[in-house]
Amino acid sequence: MSEPVPIDGRSLSLDRFLAVARRGHPVAVGEDARAACAESRAAVERVVAQRRVVYGVTTGFGGLSHRVISPEQAHELQTSLVRSHASGVGPALPTDVVRGLVLLRLNSLAVGRSGVRAEVLDRLADVLNRDLVPWIPEQGSVGASGDLAPLAHLAYALIGEGAFVDRGSGSPLPASELLRREGIPPLSLHEKEGVALLNGTALMASYLALAVEDLRSLLDAALVAAALSYDALEGDPEALDDRLGEVRNLEEQRSVARAMRTLLAGSELSGHRREWAGQDPYTLRCIPQVLAAVEIARAFGERVVVPELNAVTDNPVVFGDEFVSGGNFHGQPLALALDTLAVAVSYVAAFSERRIHRLVHPALNRGLPAFLAPAAGVSSGFMIPQYLAAALVNENATLVHPASAGSLSTSADQEDYVSMGPWAGAKLRRALQNARTVIAIEWIVAGQALELRRPKQGGAGSEAALLALRARVAPWTADRSPAGDIERIAGLLTSGELVDEVRARVRF
Numbered sequence: 001m002s003e004p005v006p007i008d009g010r011s012l013s014l015d016r017f018l019a020v021a022r023r024g025h026p027v028a029v030g031e032d033a034r035a036a037c038a039e040s041r042a043a044v045e046r047v048v049a050q051r052r053v054v055y056g057v058t059t060g061f062g063g064l065s066h067r068v069i070s071p072e073q074a075h076e077l078q079t080s081l082v083r084s085h086a087s088g089v090g091p092a093l094p095t096d097v098v099r100g101l102v103l104l105r106l107n108s109l110a111v112g113r114s115g116v117r118a119e120v121l122d123r124l125a126d127v128l129n130r131d132l133v134p135w136i137p138e139q140g141s142v143g144a145s146g147d148l149a150p151l152a153h154l155a156y157a158l159i160g161e162g163a164f165v166d167r168g169s170g171s172p173l174p175a176s177e178l179l180r181r182e183g184i185p186p187l188s189l190h191e192k193e194g195v196a197l198l199n200g201t202a203l204m205a206s207y208l209a210l211a212v213e214d215l216r217s218l219l220d221a222a223l224v225a226a227a228l229s230y231d232a233l234e235g236d237p238e239a240l241d242d243r244l245g246e247v248r249n250l251e252e253q254r255s256v257a258r259a260m261r262t263l264l265a266g267s268e269l270s271g272h273r274r275e276w277a278g279q280d281p282y283t284l285r286c287i288p289q290v291l292a293a294v295e296i297a298r299a300f301g302e303r304v305v306v307p308e309l310n311a312v313t314d315n316p317v318v319f320g321d322e323f324v325s326g327g328n329f330h331g332q333p334l335a336l337a338l339d340t341l342a343v344a345v346s347y348v349a350a351f352s353e354r355r356i357h358r359l360v361h362p363a364l365n366r367g368l369p370a371f372l373a374p375a376a377g378v379s380s381g382f383m384i385p386q387y388l389a390a391a392l393v394n395e396n397a398t399l400v401h402p403a404s405a406g407s408l409s410t411s412a413d414q415e416d417y418v419s420m421g422p423w424a425g426a427k428l429r430r431a432l433q434n435a436r437t438v439i440a441i442e443w444i445v446a447g448q449a450l451e452l453r454r455p456k457q458g459g460a461g462s463e464a465a466l467l468a469l470r471a472r473v474a475p476w477t478a479d480r481s482p483a484g485d486i487e488r489i490a491g492l493l494t495s496g497e498l499v500d501e502v503r504a505r506v507r508f
Helices: 013-022 031-050 071-085 095-109 118-129 148-157 175-182 195-198 202-232 242-248 251-261 287-308 332-360 385-398 423-452 460-470 484-495 497-505
Strands: 005-007 027-029 089-092 137-139 163-165 172-174 317-319 323-324
Touching: 005 013, 013 095, 013 202, 013 497, 027 095, 027 118, 031 071, 031 317, 031 484, 071 148, 071 195, 095 118, 095 195, 095 202, 118 148, 118 195, 137 148, 148 163, 148 175, 148 195, 148 202, 148 385, 163 175, 172 175, 195 323, 195 332, 202 251, 202 287, 202 423, 202 484, 202 497, 242 287, 242 460, 251 287, 251 460, 287 332, 332 385, 332 423, 385 423, 423 460, 423 484, 460 497, 484 497
Parallel strands: 005 027
Antiparallel strands: 089 137, 163 172, 317 323
């Protein structure tokens, strides 16, 4: 059993987030969080007893915030909110996104500024610790008054009226049935607890935290694929000189160039040229500069999401006996980062596709067979995998249109500028998968090209990558469907297994 991740509203790191969201680690709500919740809960109860007008406690919501609700209707208000807002449609969110969403809502409430009882925290912790996955549709949030519809579906399941994902079939299972099976009573929402569960950036932040990690692993895979292509195309190592990055004043460029030099160490193919052969194309010569830009974007995404992991994104926020209304639920910073990462991911895929094109082009691949085919004409070789890469790059080019540039007013113009961050996250996730597939194609095609350069050997990293590839994919000696090979390698890039094997041999 893994050590539980402490929940206190202060110490959730990106590594701990990933441990819970992706590796199934349990959580444990700390005593400090319970005490803080009790204090803010008492403030809510005083408000109700005093019949004070406080948004979300004794008033309606959004465009109905001017409507005052009697204390006798305060419980009904919260449950009605959940029911009416559970309006999402589309496929269910992936499990890691949902676990991340639940964790972030739990950690935000644990700060003790939302006025919920400790029972709400315990119920969210039960969802994570028992590996229950609420059925949350992908579509429906505009990313401004919190991720209202997705978080409403979470709360809807907790009160026993929504659904969870059935472990066996993956279909929605009525929440009442699953809670009964697990011996968990449906959650009865008290004053402010519905709005506290719904107001927050948990979906956008979950997308971004996962994407930051995915882009990190994609960059590693792209570096190795680039090294394979560098050797296969007999690139000039001069472009990787550290002094170029030094005078550019760009540490990320120097880091990429350093990794490439390590991967290409000892190469007989991309070593010093004895004769002038002209400059290399940009997709070889500018690897440090282009991948540096991607790393800068990844670091920006991390800079945005790490503070959000421990943020209070509720409204209103409880400070002693004060209930301060504001806009901490607004997802604009997250939406900007998600849109930025999508652009960076498109660079990775497009950059890789151009090298794939060059590797199979007989006029550009420096003496390799056309399409790397064993018998060109009879065999088409890798002609069509390059088409696939081009199709995915084109798809990514449409996915990079910024969702956050498309605000539409909601709630009778009360919410007149929204972030659209959830769609930014959903399309970024698809762009990342497309990019991984393109990198997998480059790895396969460049590996074949490297073998065609025998007896010359590539660098230490290139040879390690080829060894890892050949343990899963046979050489191309006659035409076959490449679809299975591409899917297999893309999956291994997603898990990190292939890059880990290379890194075990070459510390880049």
